[in-house]
Amino acid sequence: MAKDRLFVERREQGDYAVRRPNSERASAVLPTQKEAIERARELNPGTQPLVERVRYTDVGKPDKWRKP
Numbered sequence: 001m002a003k004d005r006l007f008v009e010r011r012e013q014g015d016y017a018v019r020r021p022n023s024e025r026a027s028a029v030l031p032t033q034k035e036a037i038e039r040a041r042e043l044n045p046g047t048q049p050l051v052e053r054v055r056y057t058d059v060g061k062p063d064k065w066r067k068p
Contacts, residue, residue: 006040006049018043034047 004050006027008020016036017026028034033051040049 003053003054004044004047006044008036008049008051010052036063 005021007021009019010033011017011018011029015029015031018028018030018036018040020024023032028036028039030039037049037051
């Protein structure tokens with residue numbers, strides 16, 4: 001996986017963090033998943049962030065990653 005890939009993860013506090021792989025700190029923390037996805041796209045244009053699935057669907061569980 002490329003180093004420049006960004007992840008959008010849900011935090012325990014209920015907000016969302018934009019992070020790079022193996023980073024200790026988030027690049028951004030935002031209150032909604034939508035805002036976090038938009039910020040990840042601003043930080044890394046041309047690359048889709050991977051978004052943590054936060055609910056059960058017919059195609060995945062919360063422990064899976066998806067493209068927005």
